Amino acid sequence: MEDITGLVTRHRTYAKTTxxxxxxxxxxxxxLLEQQARIFSLLSSSQPLPDCSLDYSDLPLRDPQGLVEMxxxxxxxxxRNKLIKHLSLIGGMDARDAVFRMMKRVLSNNLATKSNWRGMNGKCPFxxxxxxxxxxxxALKNPLTPALSACEVERYIKRWLQLAMDREGGRKRRAKLQVLS
Structure with missing residues (x-):
């Protein structure tokens, strides 16, 4: 039979976890409620939605030539201003998610693997x-991320670029190559 102290200890641990x-x-x-309130206030305000009437068929950018054209x-x-407005309306659950969504909308994963922050190893310097x-x-204009700094946005961009090799099955491909080696 289990002693009382063991039961009490287990119950306290369960209670703390819960x-x-x-x-x-x-x-x-x-x-979520705060974000919902901000969205509602934006929608109910008398301000018209920004004009973002651009052709975004070239996004996401797929190659270095497309990047030069952009x-x-x-x-x-x-x-530039219309693109900023367009990207600021993408949204996200938090600042990191918003920046990641913007980057995904702007750069294809293939181009992201050929880019990094400083341009080391012959890559494109973002x-x-x-x-x-x-x-x-x-990102700073995004109404869902009002307390964001440019430094934080840069940090999220760097991270998104670093993770490019792992997206779209890259990690599995590398794992298979290591097993075959």
């Missing part, structure tokens, strides 16, 4: 692109 999970669920629910298009301030400034401006 309380922690409930606290986490309530915190996430608060975030950089040339971003010289036009009107195009830090020197105007597209980086557009992503930062769009």
């Amino acid at each position: 309380a922690a999970l409930m606290h986490e669920m309530l915190a996430k629910q608060d975030v 950089e040339a298009k971003l010289q036009d301030q009107d195009y 830090a020197s692109l105007q597209l980086k400034e557009v992503i930062i401006a769009a």
Whole structure:
């Protein structure tokens, strides 16, 4: 027969775990309610939706040539502003998710594997692109991420680029190559 202290200890552990999970669920629910309230206030405001009437058929960019063409298009301030507005409306659950969604909308995974932040190892340097400034401006303009800094956006962009090799089955392909070696 199990002694009373063991039962009490197990019950306390269970109670603490349950309380922690409930606290986490309530915190996430608060975030969702706050985001919902912001969305509702945006929709109910008398401001018209921004004009984002651009042709986005070239997005996501698939090759370095497309990236060069996009950089040339971003010289036009009107195009740049419309792209920022378009990307800022993508949304996301939090700042990281919003930036990841923007990056996915702008760069294909194939091009992302050929890019990194500084351009090391012959890759395209994302830090020197105007597209980086557009992503930062769009993330800062996103109504769901009001307390975001440019430094945080850069950190999320770097992480998204770092994870490019693992997306779309890249991790499994590398695992198979290691097994065959």
